[in-house]
Amino acid sequence: MIIAIPLDENKKDVCVSFGRAPFVLFYDTESNAQEISENPAAQAQGGAGLKAAQFLVDHHTNILITIRCGQNAAEVLQAAETAIYEAQGGDAAVNLAAYLEGKLELLSHFHAGFHGKA
Amino acid sequence: MRLAVLSGKGGTGKTFVSVNLAAAAKKAVYIDCDVEEPNGRLFFRPQDVVSAPVHTLLPQFDAGKCNGCRKCVDFCRFHALVYIKEKPMIFPDVCHSCGGCALVCPQKAVSEEKRPVGELEIGVSENVTVVTGILNMGEASAVPVIQEALQTGFSYAGLTVIDCPPGSSCSVMESVSAADYALFVAEPTAFGFHNFQMVYELVRLLKKPCGVILNKADGPYPPLEDFCQKEQIPLLHTFPFSEELAALGAEGTIAVRKNEALKHTFQNILRQIGGENAL
CATH class of the missing domain: 3.30.70.20 (Alpha-Beta Plaits)
Incomplete structure (x- = not known):
């Protein structure tokens, strides 16, 4: 199973933005391997959430752990049967451990998108 | 002449200026590009109105x-x-x-289907042809309706007055791109000045000749006036707060059709910006 977490510039903390996070952490629960990739959507002119969601789907992501997520991205991830869990902020490794211990909840609120406004 | 009336901030008097300039000309077409809330028609009360739907194309996948x-x-x-x-x-x-x-x-495998996004209303109010763009509620982009409204409006002869949406985003850029002259309506307040500077920056990038009308002015406001002087933007006219104008506006009356002195004021503004042929 592949778990993805958007990361800040420091490649350590969970990024508050999903679509425009500079990096994404991919963690494979079977091999325990982890990989940090640049998010190709970070500088997109528009549709960053959609592009980032596509990036996750192309990586066969099963679980996304994020602080927030827009409606369009959520629709893509739901169509691809990727579950979205709510991150608690701070260190990504702590959030990953919390998820594996069953302590994170499904994200229930999806914002309408900031579209360059925030 | 194609004249775009802009403001940055909403509620400064774009529609007041646009409607009265068109009405003060000999023959004009007024295009309402503020398609999320078109209100020029409330003043013009156009007759013989015909409507036409506006569509965009949406791909379908077989x-x-x-x-x-x-x-x-x-x-x-x-x-x-x-x-x-x-x-x-x-x-x-x-x-x-x-x-x-x-x-x-x-x-x-891809075909393009028409999707309705709004409509145009075209009617006549004395010397003015009134073209109103109306965006359907909930639509994200105003641009297709603005494009259609401009294209339709440009087919009529006479002075063309484009009543732009507020702000300085895509829909404003679409509205002003085809104009020969950009007329700003600015409020002499900190907020009005700030948003005027934003839309001025857009117009400067588009290299349009431009001028400013101050509206609802209750006294001098040096930051705005100094800025215009520094940037060499002509200050065409200042409208003070006026109970008469407020009352005429509130009842949906076109001021220049009631007040001869005001008609001369608007005709003078047209002369200053090279629109004398429209008189």
Whole structure:
């Protein structure tokens, strides 16, 4: 199973933005391997959430752990049967451990998108 | 002459200036590009109104022909298409109707269907042809309705007055791009000045000749006046707060059709910006 977490510039903390996070952490629960990739959507002119969601789907992501997520991205991830869990902020490794211990909840609120406004 | 009336901040008097300039000309067409809340028609009360729907094109994918090659998804620079379970999926609000996906599809699996996004109303109010763009509620982009309103309005002779939406975003740029002159209506307040500077920056990039009308002025406001002087933007006229204008506006009356002195004022503004042929 592949778990993805958007990361800040420091490649350590969970990024508050999903679509425009500079990096994404991919963690494979079977091999325990982890990989940090640049998010190709970070500088997109528009549709960053959609592009980032596509990036996750192309990586066969099963679980996304994020602080927030827009409606369009959520629709893509739901169509691809990727579950979205709510991150608690701070260190990504702590959030990953919390998820594996069953302590994170499904994200229930999806914002309408900031579209360059925030 | 094609004249775009802009403000940055909403509620400064774009419609007041646009409607009265058009009404003060010999023959004019007034195009309401503030398609989210078009209100010029409340003043003009146009007669013999005909309406026409405005559509955009939205791609449809024939699942029988699509072989999942992904060329359309990779082509879309707006990211309106995503690739899920080996099929494209469309996000209509993000689509810009460019038709690129249909062009690049090797299987000819993409067709474009018309999707209604708004309508135009075209009518006449004495010397003015009134073209009103109306965006359907909930639509994300005003641009298709603005394009259609401009195209229709430009087919009529006379002075063309484009009543632009507030702000300085895509819909404003679309409205002002085809104009020969940009007329700003600014409020002499900190907020009015700030938003005026934003839309002025856009107009400067587009290299349009421009001038300013101050509205609702209850005294001098040096920051704005100094800025105009420094940037060499002519200050064409100042309208003070006026109970008479407020009362005429509140009852939906076109001021220059009631007040001869005001008609001369608006005709003078037209003369100052090279619109004397329209008188």
